[in-house]
Amino acid sequence: MKTRSLLWAVLLTAFPAGSAAASAPAAEPVTTVTVENISGADRPAGPVTFGMIFAKSDVEGMPAVEALPAQVDVKRRWPDGSVKHAILTVALPALPAGQSRKLALVGAAKPGPAAPEPAAMLTKPPDLAVQMKVHNGPAEVASLAAAAGDKQPKVWLNGKLASEVILKTAPTDPETGKPDPDLEVRFHVRHYPAAKSTRVVCVVENCKWSSPGSVPYDVSIRAGGKELFAQKDVGRWPKDDKPRGHTKWTRWVKRFWFGRPLDDVHVRYDVAYLTRTGLLPRYDPQLKLEEKALARMADRWRRAETAPLQRGSIMAYFPTTGGREDIGPLPTWTARYLISQDRRAMDVMLGNGDFSGSCPVHIRDAKTDWVLSLDDHPGYSLNARGTKFQMKPRDTADTPYVLEARSGFSVDAAHQPSLAYVPYLITGDYYYLEEMEFWAAFNMVAIHYAYRKEAAGLLTPNQVRGVGWSLRNLADAAALAPDGSKGQAYFEAKLANNLKYLKDWVSGPEASPLGTYKLGASHAYTRGWSPKMRGVYFSMPPWQHNFLTWAAAHVADLGYADADAFRDYMMKFTIGLFTHPDEITPYAGSAYFLFVGERRPDGSVWWYDTWKDVHQRTYFAPGEQDRPLPTGIGPSEYTKAARGVLIEAVRAGRPDAQKALDWISQQVPQEKMRFDSDPTWAFRMPQR
Incomplete structure (x- = not known):
């Protein structure tokens, strides 16, 4: 226990470059956001975290919130050094029930090199565990306590107001100590010390490249002796006549609050500003959406399939013809959210961003714990007739419970939605960043190795629309992957290859x-x-x-x-x-x-x-x-x-x-x- 507490202290005291506390005196705002109290009760003073995008050259140093303390974790800058995307945590004063407060975002003076500040330390993580009963197999447990021993954690947020680390572990059989060969659980742990609040995001994956198939199990997520979530036959769809299991190359996510929940506010953005950044389609901010359309959308969402590994509002069979709400520059539900800033539309958008994980496109290379890279495997393709080699699935002799069941999704490039881009922009959640990267990587790996020019990753061997949607998803990942990350270098390079090819062709x-x-x-x-x-x-x-x-x-x-x-x-x-x-x-x-x-x-x-x-x-x-x-x-x-x-x-x-x-x-x-x-x-x- 002492070792675990020490590890958490070490993890959360490093103050990474790009994260800083910022406040500013009155100045001409770059833009504003409005925070609404939607709890139905008076909200005590407490933090709020949201993502923010900025137009090129608008914020040369660090963004700040006028007259309020704020922590800024800059994730991406424009080539001129100005801020493109940041995650802001603002110390919000008390807010009466049903009231809102407008926050002015300004460009603070360019900070010099600051000495590291001690971040908030979470010395005792929540007693959270994901318990699985594999059908015809072992009972397994993946605990947050075990994940705290992760030797390669990732610090995502770090400052005085909020800290977040990304950890992983494998579900383990308590009787034998044997870890599950296919499943992994990733915990994104965010702590707000002043509010005595912790959010834990649980991501359950069957994403290993060598995964042999589907793992059937029941799951219970528990903390402090209480069951927080349970699901029988994970992955089974309503019309299935037998268990489908957790199919390979898919994942699901659940979020839990410990202490004071801080999801009791709704952040409204200045839509005109967002669309001026160049990062989003230029929707008409003056358009008034029909209330009937918003209400129908919310009602459909209430009746949608939303258990783990279900489809939400996403069309499961991508090649389905006809008009659909998931196809377009952005899905219709995302356009509704951006234009209206309606909470119902946001819930649908974020929910479908979560169900992006249900699509079988999430392939992790065990050597890198990241997406499948063409730089490492230039001759590999998911096209059985267009690959230099096949990845041999692991031997299942010791795990006869593994099923050959296929995902309920049939994905392609020609009908591919943008599911995680805007969710990542407005939340800064690491889950959505990874979703963007998984899709962008999958689209290249799916193409015949010779037609895509091996490691070049050309997207042109596709239907016209398939090139369009794949290019969009690649460019979004390239433009928003954090500075200095593998994703920035990799997706920028592949995008450059595609743009050069198309430029030379025209x-x-x-x-x-x-x-x-x-x-x-x-x-x-x-x-x-x-x-x-x-x-x-x-x-x-x-x-x-x-x-x-x-x-x-x-x-x-x-x-x-x-x-x-x-x-x-x-x-x-x-x-x-x-x-x-x-x-x-x-x-x-x-x-x-x-x-x-x-x-x-x-x-x-x-x-x-x-x-x-x-x-x-x-x-x-x-x-x-x-x-x-x-x-x-x-x-x-x-x-x-x-x-x-x-x-x-x-x-x-x-x-x-x-x-x-x-x-x-x-x-x-x-x-x-x-x-x-x-x-x-x-x-x-x-x-x-």
């Missing part, structure tokens, strides 16, 4: 005067035609093209100038569809697909280089499918995506972008877009 001989993304043209939209005809035409869905174009614009907004050339090239296609009425009907801009090239009898490909060719071949060339000429557009998702891209094109100063945007606005005015119920693409119009 400036090379394969580029089209129309801005056609030839790399993604396919025969997918002539399925059902005879073998002779199916391979003739290369098709391109404008909406998928727009998904990728928005992603390129997003990467450029994140500060990666190497994305500009590819963004501008892609925008040319969207703009051109709406601004050449003498050659192609502008209604084609929201069509399901267009023909952009065809294979000649000699095997060569004729890529159309005029809009007239695209129009004539799409609607009048010989074929085996009725392709009626469109005569109008409505407020479809295709139209909304095109509008969103054109708004970005106007901002980027692209020729004729305003003309194209004006045409869409005349056809479908904003009030007919119904953004008040579905704000997925509700970007604010640029000022003239």
Whole structure:
């Protein structure tokens, strides 16, 4: 016990670079946040922790809170040294029931090298244990006390107001002392000394690269002799006719408070400022969301599947077609949260961020205890026909209880949501950071090793939309991984490889005067035609093209100038569809697909280089499918995506972008877009 207490003291006294106490006199605020007391009772003085993003150059040194003590843990800076992302812990005065307090965030003077300050020491961790009864196997326990012996802990927050460490341990059979070969439990322990409050995040994983399959178990999480949470048949979905178990490469999370709970406030941000940072889509902060839509969303969440390893609001079968709330620049529920700052929308967003862990994309390399790196394994791929070697699962002779059950999720790149990015930005929770990194790493590992150029990690061997969503998730991980971390170096390098490849391509001989993304043209939209005809035409869905174009614009907004050339090239296609009425009907801009090239009898490909060719071949060339000429557009998702891209094109100063945007606005005015119920693409119009 003495050793354990000493270890905790050592862990929590190191004062890491980038973490500091900050307060400031009255000054012009950079932005504000409003903290609301939602407890239903008077709130005594006590801390509140939240994440904050800042525009480039707004905070050169350290952010501070006007007139209040605050601890600032800076996680990422812009290339010019200004703060990009930080976690703030503010000593909030007492707040009456139902009341709120606006906090002004200012840029403090640039701090010099300060001597380390003693952080708050948690000398006795909570008596918390995760107890598992493996079906047809042992009873196992993973305790926080055992995790305190972790020899490689990670300090995440550290200062006078709050400290947090990340620990791990394996569930162990108390009778034999044998650790579970597949499962791990990670504890994120945050302590607020003044409030005498501790938050413990329990993350239960089956994420080892060598995991042979699914582990069936019942779980009980206990502390001080009390059961805090219990679940039979973990991983079993409502319609399953037999146990599924904890499937490999997945994880689940639960959070617990000891002492005074501090989750009794809701932080509201200045949406206009958040969207000016370049880190988020430029949603219209003036948009008023329909209360009915928020209420329906909250009701669906109450009825959703929310036990460990369930799906929440996420579509389990990713290739499902049709309109969905998880697909878009950000999921619809995240857009609703950002625009409305409604607590119900935040709960749905964070809940689905938790269920990101249910998707089988979480592969840890035992040698690094981190994501599977292409630098370490350039020839490996999850594509069975596209890998130089297979990872041999561990032998299960001693664990016959392991099941071959598959996850209830079927994931792909083409329908991949952004589940953890905004949750990480606003909370700073380490769980969400890891989720971002797992997805970004998985998308590269899933591609044939030769097609992705081995360690280069190219994402282009994908459907057009798959490149877009994968590029977004890679760029988000690269832009927000903490300074000096493995994630920053790794994802920045892979993003740079992709941007160079795309930049070289659009400036090379394969580029089209129309801005056609030839790399993604396919025969997918002539399925059902005879073998002779199916391979003739290369098709391109404008909406998928727009998904990728928005992603390129997003990467450029994140500060990666190497994305500009590819963004501008892609925008040319969207703009051109709406601004050449003498050659192609502008209604084609929201069509399901267009023909952009065809294979000649000699095997060569004729890529159309005029809009007239695209129009004539799409609607009048010989074929085996009725392709009626469109005569109008409505407020479809295709139209909304095109509008969103054109708004970005106007901002980027692209020729004729305003003309194209004006045409869409005349056809479908904003009030007919119904953004008040579905704000997925509700970007604010640029000022003239």
